[in-house]
Amino acid sequence: MDRDLCEYVASLMRKKCSDLELKQLREELNEKHNDTVEGRVTKKRVIAVNSPCFDGDTRAKVVEAAYIKISNDCICEDQSLVSEYLKNVEESKAKSCIKRLPDALAFLTGALDQDIKTLLAWLGGNGFNDKHSEEEKKAILFIRLVLTDFYANCTKPPLINTINERTPFVEYLVPVFKYYNAVYQDINFQWCEKGLEGNKCLKYYNLEEKGKKRLADGIGYVVAESTESMLIESSGEDNEEHKKGDTVKLLECSIRALKMEMEKMKSISFATYKKRQFPSYLYAHDKLTMLVTSVMDKDHWGFVYVRDALIPRTWDTRFRWLKLFDLMLCIRDKLEEQQVLVGTMEKEEHGWVEVPPGESIHDMFNI
DSSP states (O other), X not given: OOHHHHHHHHHHHXXXXXXXXXXXXXXXXXXXXXXXXXXXXXXXXXXXXXXXXXXXXXXXXXXXXXXXXXXXXOOOSOHHHHHHHHHHHHHHHHTHHHHTOHHHHHHHHHHHTSOTTTHHHHHHHSSOOTTSOHHHHHHHHHHHHHXXXXXXXHHSOXXXXXXXXXHHIIIIIHHHHXXXXXXXXXXXXXXXXXXXXXXXXXXXXXXXXXXXXXXXXEEEEETTTTEEEEEEEEOOSSOHHHHXXXXXXXXXXXXXXXXXXXXXXXXXXXXXXXXXXXXXXXXXXXXXXXXXXXXXXXXXXEEEEEEEEEOOOSGGGGGGHHHHHHHXXXXXXXXXXXXXXXXXXXXXXXXXXXXXXXXXXXXXXOO
């Protein structure tokens, strides 16, 4: 031990701490630390930052009613849900949704290769081609609107207060869904502490007080049906407990919505309804994660990861838009699939398609 270090250790031994300093030391020693850094390169276990999660006690209660696969570390007993999770992960890595629209992808690439000073002029002078398909035209318009708003975010004075969770939520996330709505017109949104129709439905499990009413940061209503079909929650910039609570909230409220729909459409086959999916989104700091809830069997719901993306807030982080637009186009695909399914459900409910005895929701659940 060198001389300087010996003197430093000796000074620590001679130092007298105040009661406040001793209290702080005790708190630091007793604090539970997450091993977020592992010295070995081959270490595979990594904490997912700003991602949906449950604490141990809550998860133990939730798994009685739902199979959950929202991360690699999340143990799930249902192999079909695990397979769906792995498929979603691979599709997310491949950016499969946006790559199906090569003209829109080329437009996005060209826009992000611009200097910020030339971005607006470039957006206004490119991407207009009558030979593009209707889906390509819509995607290009969506990208143009979002990047125009992004230009404003990059050039305006920075936010003074990001502690208030509503400010980043409204500045960065809400406009993306607003422009999606303007272009695709398949879903409407209401924002900031809106009461849920699902509050009318009894809870399937109690994690807190029975029948607690829930308010959502964002609710999506399918235009054709005017029914709750999407939930969005914001957990703020750095609030671990809020994030855990919002993960439970998204699962619980999506279950309520599906349960309420089941009670309205008792004549359809349970096999058909198992294809029903309810998307929800967690916005934690700058990460948006897409999740889907569905019914798996008579005793369990399913809750699975679909996509995640970081929402850019500065020009230097603009290349994050690729994953975000892929996520938003995934929403488009999911909503189209569900609208086709709703048509099948309507036919079964009203007798156009015969459901064999014993296979309807009414017969299987006695509701």
